Amino acid sequence: MKQSELFTKTLREAPKDERSISVQLLIRAGFVDKLAAGVYTFLPLGFRVLEKIQNIISQEIENIGGKRILMPVLVPKTNWQQTGRWKSFKELFKIKGKSDQEYGLGPTHEEVIAPLIQKYVSSYKDLPCYVYQIQTKFRDEIRVKSGILRTREFDMKDLYSFHRDENDLDRYYEKARKAYFNIFKRMGLKNKTYLTLASGGSFSKFSHEFQTITLAGEDIIHICQNCGLAINQEIKKDYPECPECHKKGFKKEKAIEIGNIFKLKTKYTKPFDFEFIDKDGSKKLVIMGCYGIGLTRLMGTIAEVHNDKNGIIWPKKVAPFNTHLIQIGNNNKVKQQAEKLYKDLRKQEVEVLYDDREDKSPGEKFADADLIGIPIRIVISERTFKRDCVELKKRNEKKIKLVKIKYLSQFLSSELKTQNAKP
């Protein structure tokens, strides 16, 4: 994409009402725009990051058998009433249509997926079954103050699994846990993300959260210094020692929940009488699990964890573009060479943001590049042109390399191979 065609511009100042670093940088760099408290627009750069996050999540969830669907935002009141959540779900946005139908705007979809799968599952032969969606969700939060880390409208991946018995749920739950760590690894969050015990509500001993350490987080977790399991502060009183390795040393950290997995068991199948006929002819309630990841929150968390004083430092696999090609000066020959390189790179399927703006100084262009945070910066100037070179710099390194243009594609393909390889 040519930067001259990108309608967004970087902003010098962070908006005063935004407190989290991630959203300050994301707004200044032109990834998101705030429409109202807790409600954001994703601009071209931000939308590209969301797409990358989405693709990684879909791939990993389909690897563990998830089949993708799309459930509605408008979930009828009657569905919520069947589980009691019309009253008990405090953050449910409620709406009444002209024909007196009432709906809750889905913050989660157990009340839709359980009766949906019930239509197709009657025998043990129809189980297990794994279904997911990536959908806009809504929560009527009273206070929103952390940019895109906690919003009233957000994108979520929610996966639901259906099983004959708890053993089968346990097996799949373990697979999902691994898939989650693959996802966070590919996004550059694995080192700071901890599997965390949290409350399981009335129907399960506990659930698991995936918590990423950051000062912007609203949760507090206690990390076992021996085995690395974390415990959410909310239930820490119940665990004087680590339930996994039985050691006692913990480190307290602020963290943000970027995902959770939950053994729902029969919590949502019972209200719908969702039963199946087992091999022995007996009727049993279907056993259910659910697995959530917030995409827009992930984007914020990545920006929160990966930045320096100059801007964002996107991990390769979620960066809006692979490379940022910067043309310095408007010398005709330099311009032609930059244009040619832009075309060549795109032919090689290298994603390029090409800074072809004629009215910006080199200093402004470099500052914008640092703020936007694309992993590889390629500079063409009169000086490099004379030597048939470009200047290469990685966003997360200081050193600048001169590379002959004829070797550039080789250099990038080895860089990008690492990038596109699956873990």
Added chain:
Amino acid sequence: MKQSELFTKTLREAPKDERSISVQLLIRAGFVDKLAAGVYTFLPLGFRVLEKIQNIISQEIENIGGKRILMPVLVPKTNWQQTGRWKSFKELFKIKGKSDQEYGLGPTHEEVIAPLIQKYVSSYKDLPCYVYQIQTKFRDEIRVKSGILRTREFDMKDLYSFHRDENDLDRYYEKARKAYFNIFKRMGLKNKTYLTLASGGSFSKFSHEFQTITLAGEDIIHICQNCGLAINQEIKKDYPECPECHKKGFKKEKAIEIGNIFKLKTKYTKPFDFEFIDKDGSKKLVIMGCYGIGLTRLMGTIAEVHNDKNGIIWPKKVAPFNTHLIQIGNNNKVKQQAEKLYKDLRKQEVEVLYDDREDKSPGEKFADADLIGIPIRIVISERTFKRDCVELKKRNEKKIKLVKIKYLSQFLSSELKTQNAKP
């Protein structure tokens, strides 16, 4: 995908409360499920069709310079008040949050995009600018009776263009018109779709709709029998002769509006005082155009137009899979060969739905294949196995061909080349 892993099942009976043929077939074949009046879930097969439609639309819109963003569903009351649509937009779903903020659930996004682009555009040098999104939209319709052709929640692509003057808008409008016909051509709708003059409201002589002839349509159009331009019945009284070729012969047809393009001019820039400084230093209002396509409605329209008594006949480029591989009988050798073929085809990046179900008769499998409507059916049975062949049949043809397995990939690649080629 293995059909045994697809949780949906085909249904023998059409639901009694659904009147349009498309939604009857889509529900019976397992593409969509009705959650409430005008509110549908897209199941795995349906979601795949939506994705194909989405990809075609994005490609064509990006070809004419569109930059993709994502605007919120929750649009604050204040934005709607600025244009007067909080009161005048009859189908706006209104919602009030706990902290007394009020929102309208976006049925269209002029009230968001105009002030958003205003933040970045100040000079003629910043224009033109083209921005689009694909987003879930909402309309509080009183009656919904046409399946996914008219719903309360639906997916739409909306593109907005911003210009210095009307000439520039006219030029882009023409480009968009062509892009729309490319889109409808790739989806197999071009032959039945007519550019149709419709009312332009108070600020433009007329707008253009893209109307597809079908008995399920809610509009009536008059098609000029000489030049093919159509006129919406709503304004036909103003045109005793064709405004394009000045001939008088018209044919009346029922049709459904699958897209529209509109010269908004200053209708939505004026309420926001969205001005720019022109070359001569004068301040002028930005000129605006908007261009919509309903994705879920398109899916319904395609199914409405392309079907026979046995089921849907998906045009190649929007079919959920390229091929439907059907294994007849559970003979071990046949099964192994089918499994191998399934793997080989996927390696060649041919999309396959593989009917590996062991408890279905050949008759049931063929009936399901016809209902689902994938373009190419490949059958492996004991009979074909003995001859190292498969049986090939296209959904829209009667003849069945025996093809040696070793030539299959060659046959498919020539079929699919046509399929993936851009128009």
